[in-house]
Amino acid sequence: MAVMNFIPTALKNLLKPPVTTSYPFEPAEYPERSRGHISIEIDNCIGCGMCTRACPLGALKVDKNAGTWEIDRFDCVVCGYCVEKCPKKCLFVQPGYQTPGGEKTPSFYQKSPEVLAAEEEKRKEAARKAAELKAKKEAEAKAAQTAENADKKD
Amino acid sequence: MKKRSIVPYGPQHPVLPEPIHLDLVIEDEKIVEAIPSIGFIHRGLESLAMKRDFNQMVYVAERVCGICSFGHGFGYCEAVEDIMKVEVPDRAKFLRTIWFELSRMHSHFLWLGLLADGFGFENLFYQCWRIREKILDVLELTTGGRVIFSVNKIGGVMKDITPEMAVAISEMLTSVKKELKQIVPIFMEDYSVRSRLEGVGVLTKEQAHTLGCAGPFARASGIGADMRTLGYGAYKELDFEIITSDKGDCYARCDVRIREIFQSIDLIRQALDKLPEGELAAAVKGNPNGESFIRIEQPRGEAVYYVKANGSPHLDRMRVRTPTFANLAGLCETLKGADYADVGLLILTIDPCISCTER
Numbered sequence: 460m461a462v463m464n465f466i467p468t469a470l471k472n473l474l475k476p477p478v479t480t481s482y483p484f485e486p487a488e489y490p491e492r493s494r495g496h497i498s499i500e501i502d503n504c505i506g507c508g509m510c511t512r513a514c515p516l517g518a519l520k521v522d523k524n525a526g527t528w529e530i531d532r533f534d535c536v537v538c539g540y541c542v543e544k545c546p547k548k549c550l551f552v553q554p555g556y557q558t559p560g561g562e563k564t565p566s567f568y569q570k571s572p573e574v575l576a577a578e579e580e581k582r583k584e585a586a587r588k589a590a591e592l593k594a595k596k597e598a599e600a601k602a603a604q605t606a607e608n609a610d611k612k613d
Numbered sequence: 614m615k616k617r618s619i620v621p622y623g624p625q626h627p628v629l630p631e632p633i634h635l636d637l638v639i640e641d642e643k644i645v646e647a648i649p650s651i652g653f654i655h656r657g658l659e660s661l662a663m664k665r666d667f668n669q670m671v672y673v674a675e676r677v678c679g680i681c682s683f684g685h686g687f688g689y690c691e692a693v694e695d696i697m698k699v700e701v702p703d704r705a706k707f708l709r710t711i712w713f714e715l716s717r718m719h720s721h722f723l724w725l726g727l728l729a730d731g732f733g734f735e736n737l738f739y740q741c742w743r744i745r746e747k748i749l750d751v752l753e754l755t756t757g758g759r760v761i762f763s764v765n766k767i768g769g770v771m772k773d774i775t776p777e778m779a780v781a782i783s784e785m786l787t788s789v790k791k792e793l794k795q796i797v798p799i800f801m802e803d804y805s806v807r808s809r810l811e812g813v814g815v816l817t818k819e820q821a822h823t824l825g826c827a828g829p830f831a832r833a834s835g836i837g838a839d840m841r842t843l844g845y846g847a848y849k850e851l852d853f854e855i856i857t858s859d860k861g862d863c864y865a866r867c868d869v870r871i872r873e874i875f876q877s878i879d880l881i882r883q884a885l886d887k888l889p890e891g892e893l894a895a896a897v898k899g900n901p902n903g904e905s906f907i908r909i910e911q912p913r914g915e916a917v918y919y920v921k922a923n924g925s926p927h928l929d930r931m932r933v934r935t936p937t938f939a940n941l942a943g944l945c946e947t948l949k950g951a952d953y954a955d956v957g958l959l960i961l962t963i964d965p966c967i968s969c970t971e972r
Contacts, residue, residue, distance in 0.1 A: 461802045468795055469736055478743055492757035492772065515669035538672040538763045543771060552757065 489554035494537040496557055499528055501568040503549035510541035510550060526570035526578065532557045615640045620953070624653050628731055628957030631967035635960070639953055647948040647956075649941055655971040662931035667693055667901055667922065670931065671765055677933060678969040679760045680723060683716040684911040685933065685969075686765040688918040691845060693767050695905040696922055702892040703847070705769035710847040711782070711884045712752070712762060714877040718789070719748040720912035721870045721877075724964050725800070728867060731961045732809040737799055744792045751785045754778060769894025779885050786878050793874060800867055810864040814947035814959045817861055826943040827936045828914020830963050833869045834861040840910035851883045866962045900926050911936055913964045935969040 480487070489495060506523030518534035519541060521527070535557075542550045570578070617640055624632030632653040638646040661673050675686030687709055694701060726741035749759045755778050756762035764772050774782070800806060816826070821834035831838055832855065839855040841848045856872045858865035901922035908917050914936025921929040940963040947959050 460804050460807065461798060462804045464803050465734075465736060465799050468740065468799070472740075478746070490754040490757075492755070493753060494757040494763065513669070515665055515672045536672070536676070536761075539757075539771070540669065540672060540763075543766070 491554070492552075493554035494539060494552050495555040496532065496553055497530060497535060497537060497539075497541065498551045498553050499530075499568055500549040500551075501526075501528055501570050502574045503547050504528055504570070505547055507546060509544045509546060513540045513544040515540065520565070526575050528568045529565045530568075531563065531565040533560075533563045617645065622956060626957070629960065629965075630727055631965055633960070633965055633967050635948075635956075637948070637953070637956065642953045644948050644951050644953065644956065647945045649945060651941075651967060651971055653971070654968050658972045659931050659933065662920075662928040664927065666926035667928055668767055668926075670928065671767065672763060674931070674933075675761060675763065675765065677972055678966055680720050681716070681911045681913065681916075681966060681969060682761050683712050683765075684909060684916060686762070687713060687846070688907055688909045688911075688916055688933075689920070689931070690765045690767055691909065692905040692907040692918045692920040693901055693922070695907060696901040696903045696920060697767070697897060697899070699768050699895050699897055701769055702895055703889045704773075704891040705893055705895075706847040707884050707888050708770050708772075708774055708893075709765070710851070711774065711881055711888075712756065712764065713846065714881045714884070715748055715752055715782075716762075717912040718874055718877045718881075719745050719752070720964075721874045722748065724870060724912075724961075725796075725867070728958070728961055729800075731958045732806065734806065737796065740796055744789055744796075747785050747789055751782055754781060766894060768897040769892070771893070773893055774888070779888070782881065783885060786881060790875070790878050793871075797871055800871060807864065809955075809958065810867060811862060813863045813955050814951055814962060815860070815862045816943055816947050818859070820946055821861070821943060824942040824946060825939050826914075827939040828911070828964075829866060829869045829873065830914065830936075830940050830943060832857045833865040835859040838915065840908045840915045843908060845907070845909055847884060847887075850887060851880050853880055863958060863962045870964075900924055901928070913937060913966055913969075914939060916969075933969070933972060935966065935972075937963065937966045937970045940965075941970075 506521050506526065508521045508523070511519045511521050515538065516534045516536060518531045520529040537552060539552045542552055617638055620637045620639055622635040622637050623629050624634045634650045634653070636648040636650070637644055638648070658673055658677055662670055665673060671686050671690060674689035675682045677685045722741050722745035726738045726745065729735075729737035729741060752762065753759050755774055756764045756772060764770050816834045818835040821831045821836050826834065826836070827838065835857055837855045837857050841853070842855065853876055856869055856876060858869050901920075902924035904919070904921040906917065906919050908915055916936055917934035919930070919932040923929050944960065944963045948956065951959055
């Protein structure tokens with residue numbers, strides 16, 4: 460049975476530098492995989508809403524038409540399930556924790572005006588093409604109808 | 614007849630890591646009876662299973678507790694995978710086993726520190742937690758989280774352990790083993806530590822069996838029950854023996870847990886050596902339909918996961934039986950006849966995790 464056998468360890472510890480860092484005077488270091496916060500490359504987002512349906516907390520909001528993506532960072536637990544589900548892979552988990560705050564305001568992201576304008580242009584183009592296709596189909600149907608009527612008359 | 618009085622103990626008490634309340638019936642300084650009451654931190658996580666879809670529940674399940682978090686996510690995934698007949702890739706099984714053993718190690722170090730704090734050895738307490746920090750750093754490196762890992766998903770895991778990370782784990786194991794060997798004699802041989810642990814709170818094998826105790830608490834009383842022998846995850850491919858002691862006192866519980874840390878180091882090394890190449894997760898289609906009952910060995914003992922699904926994304930029922938709940942009866946038995954000064958220590962020796970117990 461030993462007596463006071465912690466003393467060698469305690470003495471060794473006295474001579475060693477502290478294992479703690481003096482945060483906040485020294486910056487905290489996080490590994491690459493550290494789940495600090497969710498970030499988004501908003502211009503690549505297609506507004507499908509898979510992330511909002513995946514989020515166990517309901518911390519995300521997406522508006523496809525306005526091109527916006529909202530995250531309530533105080534609700535988010537950075538589980539990374541939205542990142543897993545994103546079909547365009549435009550969501551990321553990044554190091555760096557959410558700073559404390561007095562108000563629970565969500566972080567708001569909106570696509571840049573150029574991207575929005577380009578998307579609007581694309582939508583108009585698609586609508587125009589669809590309208591053209593529809594008109595074409597209608598004209599074809601009408602022509603077919605007239606031909607059928609003509610056949611019947613004969 | 615001596616005068617009896619009732620002393621309320623907890624839920625807020627300097628020695629208690631978690632909120633449990635005990636009404637201690639005492640005669641002079643001796644405990645005659647202990648009546649536990651729980652329910653201070655019930656959060657209703659089980660009923661969330663009916664409101665969240667079964668994939669989201671993985672993240673809810675692992676937030677049942679901050680220390681056994683990985684095990685809860687693991688057990689829940691095993692249960693759902695069992696219902697859906699998903700074959701988890703071998704690599705995912707090994708990765709899960711490595712992370713599970715790492716979390717067992719950090720849980721046992723946490724307990725050793727709390728025990729040292731319980732018998733008033735602050736230096737030893739910090740020494741244990743200092744070693745534990747290395748394990749947490751490795752966990753953060755490999756999973757991104759220190760206590761909540763979020764790497765499990767139905768069908769496998771989300772993150773891989775790269776060869777560089779495997780080297781980091783291996784180096785950490787070497788240094789942790791070295792430092793643990795330095796503090797083992799203090800727990801096991803120091804006169805003052807032994808005087809606080811030896812012969813305190815003896816639970817015989819028969820008592821432990823009758824009261825249905827689990828985990829290191831039961832193994833310290835000589836019951837060789839370790840759910841890892843059931844062969845879930847990659848345990849069937851690893852070589853290990855159940856660690857038991859036959860003394861049944863606080864000293865034996867400390868001894869069992871220290872030896873389990875060494876065993877975990879060995880298991881992680883084996884798993885890293887045998888780590889197969891391959892996929893991280895199997896594809897999962899459809900919704901679960903059926904029920905499953907899975908038992909796994911948490912750091913604190915046997916945990917049971919029951920999942921009942923109805924073919925929709927929302928489960929009918931998710932139930933967790935935690936080791937602390939099983940050990941509460943044993944705790945009350947060990948408290949009978951104990952000194953009032955040992956109560957804190959005895960509560961610690963079952964490694965109570967009340968947030969698991971109340972969910």
